[in-house]
Amino acid sequence: MKVNRKLLPIKLHYFLFMAALGPILPQLPLLGKDIGISAIVMGTVTGILPFTFLLTKPFFGLLIDVYRQWRKPIFLFLIFVMTLSFCGIYFVPSRETAKFEFDFIDYTFWNACSKTVFPVVCNSSCLPKSLVLMASVKNEQSLYQLCLTPETHFLANLSKCSFVCVEDPDNGLYSSFTFWSFIIFMSVGTIGFNVVNSISDAICFDIVEDQSSYGNQRLWGSIGFGFAGLISGYIIDMFSKTSANYVPAFVIMTLFSILDLFVCAKFIELPVMEAPKNIFNDLKVLLTNVHVVTFITFTVLAGMLDGLIIYFLFWYLEDLAIETGTTQVKLIEGLTLAAETIGAEALFFLISGKILQRLGHVHTFTMCFMSYALRLALISAAPSPWWFLPIEFFMQGPTFALTYTAIVAYANELAPPGMSATMQGIASGMGDGAGYAVGSVVGGLFYRYLGGKATFQTFTWVTLFCGIMHFILHASVLKRKRNAIRPDYEEID
Template identity: 40%
Template structure:
């Protein structure tokens, strides 16, 4: 019978409560933006800027945690409080309602004109309901002429345009000499920029999203560093057995929130109030668990930045950071745009009344059935295969996963896809990155190195992925975007197989002298010449 290690109970509890608090919120961030009227390309810009701040914040807060070792617990708990208050602020975001229903994936309308459009009146622009009733559009006529117009619903205007048995008002944004004798045209609708960027609701959402998400990511990085510090050098392989409790918590509350939100509101636009309440309850429990953590007293580094700089100058570390960044690019696209894509599929196939339940089941499948076994056995898998082969395998299955997400004929298929592929992609890849960071970190720099590695993965990588993903999603739609990301993932797999082994020529990294990370499940001693060099450095 396995003995319960009471020393590790608080860190298990922290992972469970911390991720349980995030389960109802994190998968829905882009959906919350969508519900208040943020278009996909703008959401991509937001989530592209956001991770750049991770790159700065994670190593900086990690440095503070390493430097002020006596304040580590206070820093830890402060971050949790800030994160919870920021995400809780979503409650105060006013809901978005627009008189025109626009499919973001297919904003092109084939319209019929009853009368030629005239110049828009000032009454339209100064109306209080302007942003909730109008879209700008570029309309192309059969003779090749195109014009910039506004398409407006209601506002007591004459209806001179027909689309899908509905009537709207169309007017020109500037005088043109085009002949509108044709009674049909094709119009490409877009959000009005001033209505997006000039809206206080939009900037409140951006500020809350920035503060909350930075708080979450920095706390996550500090959590990993504290976990490895508690385990010590002899029990590093048990990290996954601790982190798996976070997955259980995340999946449980994501499913619970999906069911409750679905029951709470029967409209197509769902209220996230129950999800926010669940987050607050588990954040309070997390603060209690962190207060019980007994963090070990660590020997500090006399020159943290110098030690870390000596580490990242090593070619193998540079190569590893590049591929960690690519993993972040792929993850960010899935995290930020998978639910956007599945909601579009639901709208096309008539499943919008079940979408929150489906999304809850997707997250539960990802966490409880997908991530749990891989987090639990990740230490053994990495020990057996080594870091290189594990990363290559992850990229291959990312390609398969992305291809299947692009293919799904209706939202329910996504549950099965995520059930089988979340663990072998995200869970194993994430563990591989943080375990490698712990293996190479010089003494007294664990939080800083974890922050650096995570900054490249879900910092710079997330930034690039969000920016590219947002633009692709707007121009190509969800299905095509996921197909192109699948192609990129398989190319990365091949490149990783070819490049990473060649980076093992100098794997002797400073941690109590030089330590060799287990790249292929084997340990090699440094050559005599290098041992001699190390002796000269120490002296």
Template identity: 30%
Template sequence: MLEHVNKELVPMKAHYFLYNAATGPIVPFLPTIAKQLGFSSSLVGTIYTILPISGLIAKPLFGGLADKFRLHKTIFLIFQVILAIGFFTINFIPEIESSAEVTFTCDRGISFIEVCSTKGFSPKITYDALNSITLYSNCQLSCNITNNTYNESCSKPNATQFCQLIRTNVIEGTTFNFTVGFNMYQNLPTGNCVNVRVLNMTFSESVVHAPACSFNLRTSCMASCRNNPIMNHLLEEVRNGRNVSQTSTYQFHLFLWAAIVSWVGMAVVVSIADAICCALLDFRILGDENRKDYGKQKMWGSIGFGIFGISAGYLIDVFSRGQSQKDYTCIFYIMLIAMILDIIVSFTIKKKNIEYSKGDPSVLWELLSVGKEGRVLVFGWWCIGAGMCTGVVWNFLFWYTEDIATHSEAAWIKTVQGLLTGVQCFLGELPFNFISGAVLRKLGHVNVMSFVLLIYAARFMAYSMVRNLWVFLPLEILHGPTLGLCWPTMVSYADKVAPSGMRATMQGFVGAVFEGVGVSAGSLLCGWLMNVYGGVVTFRIFSIGALIWLAIYWILQLLLQKAKASPIHQGHNHLASYATPDDAILLTMNQELQTY
């Protein structure tokens, strides 16, 4: 059996497996990592608007350099290193310290921290704050001190330590720092505020005092609460309500540039790896038969992504036991080890010259020519809609599951998310990869495109109605008739509507419109909607939006048929050819798994 294995292709198989074993544990969880760092959903949506565009720019730029100077393997290895560095850097970015202005009050020995938001708190944050079972926590306060505050505090014998800190008359603007201890379950709601009951105060010498005062004392303070996610979320909403921008923090800039570097690395590694693989298989000479072998190489990438994506979620939960926040450290080291092994394996890949044409016309000129055709424009409209829906699933499904998770479910939320990845890969996409040819033959491209948007609409509506996380697992089988059919339909239809000699241009057009426009716009819109209206409303808006997009698509198709601008009738293309199971894998394997 082993004698039939092509030894030249073994390193290529190993690369696809190890590369996806490295990126599989990181890419799906990156939006929730950003969430834990303290970024809002609208800011994460903005980041995921930039990332696909950076990848689309990097592919032709560095691919062209590799072709021009025959440096495919060198650039391939360099960007594997860049990718590993970019991702590993994210592990060391600290959380944004959610400091915000609060009011410290004391009246007859009872003290509170008043945490108020001008826009009010979101229902989930309020619920979490009022129903927390955290027994004891603390926050650091830096409060303005006045003569009245000083005199009142020093009139009590148990505040002598504070009085020793300030022995003279208080100067306007003087502040003093201390730590307050409290139990979260003693919080009280009052309008747009949450009052946190203070149990004790600790000054610089670690002596604990009970708060004491004989009249109503109020002073403005800046509060920061380390290792308390609920209080951090409250303070974060206070900052957002007062328009304090997260983009001014160094954490945002570190995360953004590390993510861009990683995305560029992934885009270049994927595109050049495919070129090297094609050269090894020598499509130019051996033709379609070796295209099937190409799909067999990429299959190893799916296996790596699925296995390590599932296991990563479980490992995160295991290493996070007893902690208030999830510990993602383990997946960054998995990524680093897998990438080092991938680099070692990639050194052994046999180098072959990759053919390219010197006389090709300008890509921009070709795209302008292609864009003049009505059926291509309508196809582009569908690609944008499908890309927007896909961006929502890629970047905000895990975010939404965390928002609706109960306290008991939160302990194993990453395991559930890992299982969602597994269902998407193994029970959703792969089966539909194999049957995509038969489905296209039976229904035709236009009908399948319509079916994809229809299922996306049903899928989003189901998300908005489900509250049990385990129900999401069978729902993710719908990833098959959405993305599992979406990509092969796009690629094969683009191949058929492309003018003579412009097939490569059409495939570039598909990638640019789907990911660079659709996924980017969907991420931006979804992030903003979730920040303003919450996940339930957002998914219902996208469900209705998918149906509206579908209706417009059908109107455009009917207008094309009426004008006889398209050879497609009743949703069937008489020029269409359909993929075998192996070819279906070739067509799909897989934008999500390779570049996300």
């Protein structure tokens, strides 16, 4: 078999770039969880972030096009900033929490407390549930005592009870340097990743002669992501003791990023990307067509499902591990990443073109929603984290990989002559931007108030409804409408 040497650099870039992200990207919500950020706050933050992609992607695309002589330095600079930002998360200071034990006599009434008080969460065998109380420092030896308010005076009547209290982790967290430094590093790194990823796809389409071979190049990114995630998960578990040690993940990310910078600087030639012309007029033409509006709507819904899985799959995995007493959690997460990317995802990137030719874009897109519904249902029914491995191995392909390819191909078919780039930009921005935002925010709210299992069950029914509605709309309303956006337009089967 003859190797196309021209395509080796882009394959290597995809592998190294995604390998750098494999150890870090899926762990971001868990890193936030470890410093005390709640699911609803993390969901809100990760829900706001995708809206920035709608601005940063076209901005840097135009910047590279206008300053053509600086396009490679700009591209390399973005990779460097992304790496530096994710590395910065490692240096975010942790917040120490006070944990203390005392008997019922170690209390005083509110009017006798010191002026410095702070909330604590207390548990006792004498109480049916945890209570949020107030505590103060008793003396110079940092001994603590409870400060009983009128609402908690009943505790004074408890005898022979022992309490275990921990300083409330939310106390001052969201105004602390720890929280804001983590959010800034995570945000800049995530934005950098998405911009670089978008530019990488543009480079790939410019380099390949046959655009249908895009999947053959992109699958190397999946292999790199899964390979590095697997290695990282195993090493983290090996070095971790009472809590997760993320040092290996940051080291692996840095090494792969340095190698990627070298490959991009030495071997890859960046394309000249044309700035869109009459973009507002083009958008008006596109967004008044019912087929385009329907496509964009369901693209957002597909992005919502990816957002839920990306931000909360591992969160649910770790909660399920606690419930079932499962150990080696980071190894399971690494194996899950490998199962996703090296398994069916790589296969479906290869065969997605044949599936689209056989079923058509509309029916393929409907099948994607049905596959997502099955995937979410299986996740919610998993009795232990180890079941995530076969689920993700088989379902990542017919969901993420096939959906990604279907959206790109569908957008290309819907676009009139000369507007393919505009249509692709809209599809990518709405899916990765608005879709991820909805999935993150709504997923965070559901997770906070319903729990992980119920969240994935609820999204299962929502996804099933979306698939049915997509099929019905194209079999009825859209089948009768012929308001094409170009003279030679025919309904996409």
